[in-house]
Amino acid sequence: MFFSPAHCLILLLVLNFTDAGRILRKIKERVRNLQLQEAKQHLQKQTVSGRQPLQHVKEGRIHQQLDHFNRQDVSTFPQRFFVNEAYWQRPHGPVFLFIGGEGPIFEFDVLAGHHVDMAEENGALLLALEHRFYGDSINPDGLKTENLAHLSSQQALVLAPYQSLLTWLYSNSTSAKTSI
Numbered sequence: 001m002f003f004s005p006a007h008c009l010i011l012l013l014v015l016n017f018t019d020a021g022r023i024l025r026k027i028k029e030r031v032r033n034l035q036l037q038e039a040k041q042h043l044q045k046q047t048v049s050g051r052q053p054l055q056h057v058k059e060g061r062i063h064q065q066l067d068h069f070n071r072q073d074v075s076t077f078p079q080r081f082f083v084n085e086a087y088w089q090r091p092h093g094p095v096f097l098f099i100g101g102e103g104p105i106f107e108f109d110v111l112a113g114h115h116v117d118m119a120e121e122n123g124a125l126l127l128a129l130e131h132r133f134y135g136d137s138i139n140p141d142g143l144k145t146e147n148l149a150h151l152s153s154q155q156a157l158v159l160a161p162y163q164s165l166l167t168w169l170y171s172n173s174t175s176a177k178t179s180i
Contacts, residue, residue, distance in 0.1 A: 032103065039112035056086035057107050064132065066139055066150050068158040077139035080130040084110035089123030098128040099156070104135025132156055 059082050066075040082105060087093075096119050098109055109128040110116065119126050130137040133151045141147050 028103075035113075036106065036108060039106075039108035042112035056084050057110055058083045058085075059107065064137075066147075068155055075139070077132070077137065079132060079137045080105065080135060082107050082110045082126075082128045084116075084119070084126040084128075087120045087123055088125040090125075093123040093125060096124045096126050098126065100129060100131045100134065102131065102134055105130040 059080065061078040061080055063076040064079040065073075066077055067073045096115055098105075098115055100109065105128050110126040116126065118124070132155065133139070133143065133148075139147055139150070
């Protein structure tokens with residue numbers, strides 16, 4: 001079978017885009033690994049200086065509504081979060097919410113980085129929330145095609161459940177609970 005020059009060009013473009021996607025994924029992985037290494041070094045420095053930052057970090061899960069815009073659908077999935085109270089000037093200090101990107105979150109997300117430095121300066125509570133459908137925050141049906149409609153920025157940015165989470169975690173409590 002003979003391909004016309006146009007078909008060959010299209011085939012080359014498709015292969016090139018596939019390659020570009022693979023390269024971008026590798027770059028993203030590399031950047032994330034470098035960020036984790038930097039966070040680990042920061043954590044080691046804090047530990048050596050006598051601070052115990054890990055004792056202030058708690059992991060938990062919030063049972064998040066799968067579809068915020070369909071009141072008839074009561075399906076939920078466990079959405080993972082980390083909380084760091086180390087710098088929080090309770091009860092009136094600010095809350096910094098870190099929403100994870102397209103990948104899992106780690107406890108290092110509330111232990112190192114510019115947002116952690118700002119939390120220390122401002123006496124803030126740090127809350128890192130894993131993005132839906134990534135890491136351990138995947139709905140019970142997994143990644144079935146029909147459920148991918150719930151993987152949208154509109155669904156991810158509904159912030160009312162996070163306010164409820166914070167209220168539940170810190171009202172009438174001196175330490176964070178880890179599951180709701």
